[in-house]
Amino acid sequence: MTLKGALAAMTGLALAACAGEAGKAREPATLAAGTGEAARLAAACSGCHAGPGAEIASLEGRSAGDIRAMLGAYKSERGGTTVMHRLSRGYTDTEIEAISTYLATQAEGG
Amino acid sequence: MTCGLTRRQFAAGLSATAAATAAPPAFAQAAPRIVVVGGGFGGATAARFAKQLMPRADVTLVERSLPYMACPFSNLVIAGLRDIGAQAFRLERIQARGVRLVADTARDIDPARRTVSLAGGGELSYDRLILSPGIDLRWGALEGYEAGAETAMPHAWKAGEQTRRLRRQLEDMEDGGLVVMSAPAAPYRCPPGPYERASLIAHYLRTQKPRSKLILLDAKNEFSKMALFQAAWAEHYPDHLEWRAARDDGRVSRVDPGSMKLETDFESFSADVANIIPPQKAAAIAGRAGVADATGWCPVDATRFESTLQPNIHVIGDAAIAAPMPKSAFSANLQGKLCAMQVVRLLSGLEAEATALANTCYSYVTPQGAVSIADVYRNDGGTFESVEGAGGVSPVEAPGDVRRAEAREAEAWFAAITTEAFG
Incomplete structure (x- = not known):
């Protein structure tokens, strides 16, 4: 599922909740969002970025655009020495977009 | 970042997400x-x-x-x-x-x-x-390394009492003693672990027991982050750490915890401290x-x-x-x-549904210097595959501040991963 799909599913969930529909219909929708493509791709990030955010910064308050720009810079910069240079080259631009939007959305939700 | x-x-x-998912009482499944x-x-x-x-x-x-x-x-x-x-x-x-x-x-x-x-x-x-x-250790897979041998020759490949035991043995060793490590063939837990351990023990010997030496006997000819470790060893521990590849008679074929001896095909080593990292299994x-x-x-x-x-x-x-x-x-x-x-x-x-996955792993080569390996994988089609063009290790030729930066990142990584795993 795409991120857009995940968000659409969450919107659908909210509408269903307002309409007082049975929970049975809800769970697949929220699970689809929480376990969707963007969530799966972003799952690796918190393996390093779940800490207080000093030497490895947190993204608290970062916009999707900022995250995307940083990932893009890591991906394109030659001669970089960090793990992020090596990792970012493994993701397509579409995936970087999905990860950036997902992380920014999660941060807002927090 | x-x-x-x-x-x-x-x-x-x-x-x-969880709050929205809470099921009403009518949802009796x-x-x-x-x-x-x-x-x-x-x-x-x-x-x-x-x-x-x-x-x-x-x-x-x-x-x-x-x-x-x-x-x-x-x-x-x-x-x-x-x-x-x-x-x-x-x-x-x-x-x-x-x-x-x-x-x-x-x-x-x-x-x-x-x-x-x-x-x-x-x-x-x-x-x-x-x-x-x-993991469990394959007791007996290395001749002489049966259950009980880890008292005299600790593996320290599961953290806890064994970690303390190996530390204590190193502390108790006289200056001038010989430390011998045995590294297994792949696959095993933490591929660069034996080499990080050798680096840090060598640092301890160089600074605290300078007449002592570590010999790392290996069942392999190549290992994770090899060029990075070897460069660090040449720079920091030329007199305190010797690595011996399998092709140079490095593979340990038998140990005797009673006499503290490790044998390869052609040689026998009498260790003052022996750290055996044995073959493993699930x-x-x-x-x-x-x-x-x-x-x-x-x-x-x-x-x-x-x-x-x-x-x-x-x-x-x-x-x-x-x-x-x-x-x-x-x-x-x-x-x-x-x-x-x-x-x-x-x-x-x-x-x-499939996804991309990643790994990041830091290893200390000195107390203030670390190196890293990172990679990206995909799991569609039922198998794990590395993504071409991504991943790799720290640059081999790098100023000391790159190593120091990665040591600080390693510490931050430990804080993050343990928070992520244990709350």
Whole structure:
């Protein structure tokens, strides 16, 4: 599922909740969002970025655009020495977009 | 800094989802039962995330050894650079999130009845079982290294008493003593671990017992981050660390804990301190569940992390065959998250879906310098594949500030991964 799909599913969930529909219909929708493509791709990030955010910064308050720009810079910069240079080259631009939007959305939700 | 969010943010996002998922009383479907065996970096993570993603599920985590002692950074303890207490992690915070913690040993698993029997006498039923049991040592696979040999010749490949024992033996050794390490053939837990350990022990010898020496005997000719380690050894420990490849008669064929001797095909070494890192396999419970194959490890479908040998049993972490993903804490933690996602999808009637995965692993080469390896993988088609053009190790030719920066990142990584796994 795409991120857009995940968000659409969450919107659908909210509408269903307002309409007082049975929970049975809800769970697949929220699970689809929480376990969707963007969530799966972003799952690796918190393996390093779940800490207080000093030497490895947190993204608290970062916009999707900022995250995307940083990932893009890591991906394109030659001669970089960090793990992020090596990792970012493994993701397509579409995936970087999905990860950036997902992380920014999660941060807002927090 | 790039993609990331704090644990608090991530958990907050998940609990927002969780709140919306809470089922009304009318939703009388029986709660799905998820049992997780093993409370390390894989299992603790899987239990926590499964509960967050599916609050109505009955999630039970079985761990026999509490507090959990983390292996990453335990080489610093062995070198006298870190307190063992910094390796201990409790699981109360995971309990507080609604996971039922069972402090017991999983004695047996019946895949047909979908039950886990406990040494303490109880039995747990599951709809989906996640096994993250870690490793067992193959006692006797190296001649002379039977159970009991680890008293005289510690392996220290499971953190805790063995870590302290090896540290104590190094402290007690006279200056001028000989330390001998034996590294196994792949696959084993933490591929660069023996070389990080050798580096840090060599640092201890150079600074505290300068007439002493470490010989690292290896069953391999190549190893993880090899060029980086060898450059560091040449720079920092030329007189204190000697690595011997398998092709140079480095493979240990027999040990004798009584006389403290290690033998290769043509040579015998009398050690004052001997650290034997023996051949390994998935922990015994995997064999009893029928999910380990002839290699001793557990084949899985890469997308679902489900055993290819037994349905409804998922295997993650060091016990699983996930190569080219290494048997690392980062891999186990990510597999825990992704496996939790796939399990709750399957329990909800959704299909498992593929993704990209990653690994990051730092190794200290000096107390203030570290090197890293990182890689990206994909798990579509049922197998794990490295992504071409991505990943790799730290630059071999690099100024000292790159090594120092990676040492600081390593410390931040440990704080992050343990928060992520244990709450």
